[in-house]
Amino acid sequence: MSAGAKFGAQHITRGIGRLSQHVLTEGRGSYLTTDQGVRLLDMTSGIGVVNLGHCHPAVTKAAQEQCARLTHAQVNIGYSQPQLDLIKELQTIMPHKSLDSFFLWNSGSEAVEASVKVARRSTGRPNIVVAQGSYHGRTAATAAMTRSKTVYGQGVGPLMPGVFSMEFPYYSQMFMPYHTPMDKLVQLALDRVELLLKQETAPSDTAAIVLESVLGEGGYVPAPTAYLQGLRDICDAHGILLVIDEVQAGFGRTGKFFAIEHSGVRPDLMVFAKGLANGYPLSGLAGRKEIMDAMPPGSMGGTYAGNAVACAAAQATIRVMRDEGVLDNVAARHTQLARGLENIRHTPGGKLIEDVRGHGLMIGVQFNTPKNNPVAGKLTQACLRRNMLLLSTSSFDVVRWIPPLTVSESELADALSIFDASLQEAAAEAGLV
Numbered sequence: 539m540s541a542g543a544k545f546g547a548q549h550i551t552r553g554i555g556r557l558s559q560h561v562l563t564e565g566r567g568s569y570l571t572t573d574q575g576v577r578l579l580d581m582t583s584g585i586g587v588v589n590l591g592h593c594h595p596a597v598t599k600a601a602q603e604q605c606a607r608l609t610h611a612q613v614n615i616g617y618s619q620p621q622l623d624l625i626k627e628l629q630t631i632m633p634h635k636s637l638d639s640f641f642l643w644n645s646g647s648e649a650v651e652a653s654v655k656v657a658r659r660s661t662g663r664p665n666i667v668v669a670q671g672s673y674h675g676r677t678a679a680t681a682a683m684t685r686s687k688t689v690y691g692q693g694v695g696p697l698m699p700g701v702f703s704m705e706f707p708y709y710s711q712m713f714m715p716y717h718t719p720m721d722k723l724v725q726l727a728l729d730r731v732e733l734l735l736k737q738e739t740a741p742s743d744t745a746a747i748v749l750e751s752v753l754g755e756g757g758y759v760p761a762p763t764a765y766l767q768g769l770r771d772i773c774d775a776h777g778i779l780l781v782i783d784e785v786q787a788g789f790g791r792t793g794k795f796f797a798i799e800h801s802g803v804r805p806d807l808m809v810f811a812k813g814l815a816n817g818y819p820l821s822g823l824a825g826r827k828e829i830m831d832a833m834p835p836g837s838m839g840g841t842y843a844g845n846a847v848a849c850a851a852a853q854a855t856i857r858v859m860r861d862e863g864v865l866d867n868v869a870a871r872h873t874q875l876a877r878g879l880e881n882i883r884h885t886p887g888g889k890l891i892e893d894v895r896g897h898g899l900m901i902g903v904q905f906n907t908p909k910n911n912p913v914a915g916k917l918t919q920a921c922l923r924r925n926m927l928l929l930s931t932s933s934f935d936v937v938r939w940i941p942p943l944t945v946s947e948s949e950l951a952d953a954l955s956i957f958d959a960s961l962q963e964a965a966a967e968a969g970l971v
């Protein structure tokens with residue numbers, strides 16, 4: 539452990555969990571460098587944030603230029619030109635033209651909280667329904683909405699009331715065999731949503747269903763199209779708003795600007811953050827104007843909401859994604875990653891792989907291991923010893939691939955090679971091969 543890491547361990551709250559004890563000092567593209575000169579191949583993208591890689595030149599240039607022009611244009615003082623310019627860019631990539639009114643904030647959790655306020659105010663109803671396995675944040679409100687792990691709200695209650703859990707069609711959570719047909723899982727989940735509205739929260743008391751388009755901390759499980767369509771029908775039948783959380787899945791991560799586009803389902807409200815500004819703190823809420831305008835003047839805002847420098851970075855991020863073929867690279871690298879993982883499945887350690895799932899470069903790999911002997915944590919540490927960053931996720935035995943969307947063919951080949959060697963080591967350490 540370096541001197542910097544020792545200082546951090548002493549003076550940064552232990553409530554922050556971390557993958558490694560590295561002190562990160564520099565980032566370029568798919569690599570990070572530490573204070574000890576160690577070069578790390580980053581398959582986490584800062585948990586889905588630097589989608590264009592670390593310090594993309596166009597984003598850096600835009601932020602530098604904005605820093606010399608205006609750093610803080612407070613939204614409750616007047617209109618921010620960088621915000622106005624960004625909203626014009628956002629309008630061109632929204633998954634549905636009805637999403638035409640915006641609120642920009644700092645973090646995903648804040649934007650999710652804003653969606654709750656808007657949903658409650660516009661419907662006059664108090665209750666929120668979230669999916670089992672969901673993650674929406676760590677604040678008092680969003681921890682109440684998070685159902686992936688108890689650690690985010692453990693011992694700090696009471697949290698925000700009025701939150702109910704619905705079923706999500708994921709075989710592990712439903713205690714069903716891996717090969718259970720998806721249509722069976724979807725129908726069972728939708729039936730249980732209907733039952734929830736009869737037994738626990740009446741439709742007339744239910745403001746919104748809030749759902750990640752891909753369960754993130756819950757296991758990197760895409761929401762099936764039939765499930766999303768079924769939820770849309772339920773919401774329309776009862777006047778409930780459908781709020782889609784694209785915080786981790788948005789901005790090209792799944793091969794489209796937003797993961798909800800894979801289904802064609804229309805959200806009433808949509809939350810986004812992370813990849814929006816490629817590392818600068820910025821989040822947003824988009825919705826139909828008549829819904830968003832339910833909020834009276836003064837009820838929304840924030841000291842740093844929609845920071846000018848972050849907005850400039852976000853504009854550059856969108857332009858790069860749109861103009862430089864980033865989504866084409868996502869498609870090519872998805873094919874490479876899927877084939878590489880399939881090849882690894884035929885190795886001794888690879889036989890532990892039960893499921894490989896996901897769109898684009900948001901891929902979950904789940905292992906079939908004993909409950910008391912998971913392999914994901916051992917695997918990520920074995921990758922770390924080989925100077926690659928990879929994360930586990932969920933209450934199940936899952937690792938997640940989140941490389942930069944700009945990752946090269948050779949970089950991804952190196953990552954697959956490290957993954958293979960690390961999996962063999964982790965499986966042997968666990969006594970599973």
